[in-house]
Amino acid sequence: MVEMVYYYDGSFDGFLCCIFESYANKEILTAIYRDEDDIPTLFASRSISTDKSHANRVLRKVVKCSTCAAELLQKGFLTCLPEKELHLYHMVVKLLKEGPSFLRNVSDDTLHPVFAAVRHLHGEAHLLKGFVRFSELGGVLGSEIEPKNRVLPLLRSHFCTRYQGETFFIYDKTHKEALFYAAGRAVIRPLEDFQMAAPDETEAHYRVLWKRFYDTIAIKERENPRCRMTNMPKRYWNTMTEFQSEDYFKPQSSPAAGPALSAPDGISVPATPPAPGLSAPASSP
Amino acid sequence: MDVLEKLSILTDAAKYDAACTSSGGDRTAKKGYIGNTSASLAGCCHSFSADGRCVTLLKVLMTNCCVYDCKYCVNRRSNDTRRTAFTPEELADLTINFYRRNYIEGLFLSSGVLRSPDYTMELMIKSLRLLREKYRFNGYIHAKAIPGAAPELVEQLGLLADRLSVNIELPSESALKTLAPDKTKGAILAPMRQIQVRNQENKEELVKYRHAPKFAPAGQSTQLIVGATADTDFQILRLTQGLYDRYRLKRVFFSAYVPVVEHALLPAKNVKPPLLREHRLYQADWLLRFYKFRAEELLDESNPSFDTRVDPKCSWALAHLDFFPVEVNTADYETLLRVPGIGIVSARRILTARRVGPLHIDDLKKLGVVMKRAQYFLTASGRVADGLRFTPDSLLHNLIAVEQPLLPQQDMVQLSLFDSAG
Ligand code: SF4
Numbered sequence: 001m002v003e004m005v006y007y008y009d010g011s012f013d014g015f016l017c018c019i020f021e022s023y024a025n026k027e028i029l030t031a032i033y034r035d036e037d038d039i040p041t042l043f044a045s046r047s048i049s050t051d052k053s054h055a056n057r058v059l060r061k062v063v064k065c066s067t068c069a070a071e072l073l074q075k076g077f078l079t080c081l082p083e084k085e086l087h088l089y090h091m092v093v094k095l096l097k098e099g100p101s102f103l104r105n106v107s108d109d110t111l112h113p114v115f116a117a118v119r120h121l122h123g124e125a126h127l128l129k130g131f132v133r134f135s136e137l138g139g140v141l142g143s144e145i146e147p148k149n150r151v152l153p154l155l156r157s158h159f160c161t162r163y164q165g166e167t168f169f170i171y172d173k174t175h176k177e178a179l180f181y182a183a184g185r186a187v188i189r190p191l192e193d194f195q196m197a198a199p200d201e202t203e204a205h206y207r208v209l210w211k212r213f214y215d216t217i218a219i220k221e222r223e224n225p226r227c228r229m230t231n232m233p234k235r236y237w238n239t240m241t242e243f244q245s246e247d248y249f250k251p252q253s254s255p256a257a258g259p260a261l262s263a264p265d266g267i268s269v270p271a272t273p274p275a276p277g278l279s280a281p282a283s284s285p
Numbered sequence: 286m287d288v289l290e291k292l293s294i295l296t297d298a299a300k301y302d303a304a305c306t307s308s309g310g311d312r313t314a315k316k317g318y319i320g321n322t323s324a325s326l327a328g329c330c331h332s333f334s335a336d337g338r339c340v341t342l343l344k345v346l347m348t349n350c351c352v353y354d355c356k357y358c359v360n361r362r363s364n365d366t367r368r369t370a371f372t373p374e375e376l377a378d379l380t381i382n383f384y385r386r387n388y389i390e391g392l393f394l395s396s397g398v399l400r401s402p403d404y405t406m407e408l409m410i411k412s413l414r415l416l417r418e419k420y421r422f423n424g425y426i427h428a429k430a431i432p433g434a435a436p437e438l439v440e441q442l443g444l445l446a447d448r449l450s451v452n453i454e455l456p457s458e459s460a461l462k463t464l465a466p467d468k469t470k471g472a473i474l475a476p477m478r479q480i481q482v483r484n485q486e487n488k489e490e491l492v493k494y495r496h497a498p499k500f501a502p503a504g505q506s507t508q509l510i511v512g513a514t515a516d517t518d519f520q521i522l523r524l525t526q527g528l529y530d531r532y533r534l535k536r537v538f539f540s541a542y543v544p545v546v547e548h549a550l551l552p553a554k555n556v557k558p559p560l561l562r563e564h565r566l567y568q569a570d571w572l573l574r575f576y577k578f579r580a581e582e583l584l585d586e587s588n589p590s591f592d593t594r595v596d597p598k599c600s601w602a603l604a605h606l607d608f609f610p611v612e613v614n615t616a617d618y619e620t621l622l623r624v625p626g627i628g629i630v631s632a633r634r635i636l637t638a639r640r641v642g643p644l645h646i647d648d649l650k651k652l653g654v655v656m657k658r659a660q661y662f663l664t665a666s667g668r669v670a671d672g673l674r675f676t677p678d679s680l681l682h683n684l685i686a687v688e689q690p691l692l693p694q695q696d697m698v699q700l701s702l703f704d705s706a707g
Contacts, residue, residue: 106651107638130332130387133388162321164319213292213296216296216300217296217300217340221543227333228337231339
């Protein structure tokens, strides 16, 4: 067995192929980097190309050993755990060598970092189920989030069930991808850039109403900024209606409004979900 | 008056109600309807207000007009305040538009008594019906039943709402007589009993006919005001326990009384709301509901108030040192739950993890045990944490130190530090 550094394309399948190749070549991985991260190494390295059938074989093997491990593998890949690939690789190696019993012991050294990261992912997704804010623009509900983990796959079924009759999208600014939903179909696609349009009269009206409700519901005698911050860390406030500055509440037509941005017209076609690589929601060049 | 102004007035008048949770609801999505309520213990907070409380529901009154004169209430008829009422259309429109933007999980509708309890309930029913039928709203609704309203109206309300509540507010009958002269114990308890009985019947109906209409499927709750009267923690906790036992309530909420009026029978306006008491009551309530504690284990006649310095579970442990240490590798679930620093989740994890092999002290933290508290009360494979030495005195001190930063409010910390020095 020789030690080796692998490079892959950043996709989940690509990562599974790293595991596949490490077994095929009898190599022990000391690091797994994404091509785009462009990290130079002094150690022996190999670039892995993605092969869907190899990826499937790895996943099937893991599912056969333990469905719980398979879930950790898939979800672990969505987390912001530093060197998540290496941690997940170690988990799979241990699983194939020793069987799944270590998965029941959360304090296990190989499992614990992955478990904690997945818990963080779930926690963030849970918070965002509440903190996501939609704006209505021409019949479409749109929102932006800035999560640390890639939460869209976890938010998908929640919002698709809740708003089954609506057309909506959620743009993840951090990972530059978006969840689109229309007419019963949902897709998650990369989206390089996106600017939310300014509100029309109706949208501005409900924003104002919500802000008023939010400001009124607090009991002055009980004010407690620390408690609010613990429950709702500041990093979420950026995309929440109740914490926006005055301009956010001014309708587009009002003279004081800033330069009007185009509405996300690409996805206002209700019948068809936006095609991959779409020009929709007004991606600015 | 425009909707914005109405919203301000009717939110301001509703904000003292503590209940704001969608938990216990399980309304799966329906075709052609908007919304669902997922059953999760934690519920779903959509925001947190400046006082640190979770904002889940659009919490408003139908109207703040009231023919009653409860002394502790901002809406009492003798109070000089601006009055207004939503129309059912305005309320339904607000709810649905807030819901679509994911501002809220649903509606919490309460009300002052306009003209009569029946008239008020009819207004509320009309709003909810509009929301459910015209707007096809399938999200969460919590509605307050107005004491004194006809049973048929309670029935109708229950068929539209997920949860019903009747607020008891004052923990004793004598307090009720002096502070809420228009209300009687009977008028409050009657709808509570009706809701409980109907809920039970409905469960049986649903077993027989899967499509039977649901009556308040998320059960009922109530609220008790803390600190407006001389009632002790023990009285309040025992009442709470009785409500869980006898009325099968899903939740009892506590609301620290915020003085809104000068009245000889009430605390003066400059008295701060007793937030620490409220906090301790919630902790104890949690122990009743999930940890199988009984009120009498935590407090009694000779010891009727919670310790301000440590939480009720620690307090119990300190009074029962002979129960400890607990060996985590052999103790059963109930025993594990008695250890301060071990919660429901970590107790379950311990049970699963120890099947793989014996647990050591170092494993416990990773299983979610709060060792800063738990270390004094447990052993793992017969061993305690490295270098752990303590006397009953230092134990109390250490536990107080752990508790301080966790208290919900800064001025409580000073208060309790002061107490512990004495
Ligand atoms: S009946 Fe309700 S709203 Fe009216 S005064 Fe009493 S507590 Fe206030």
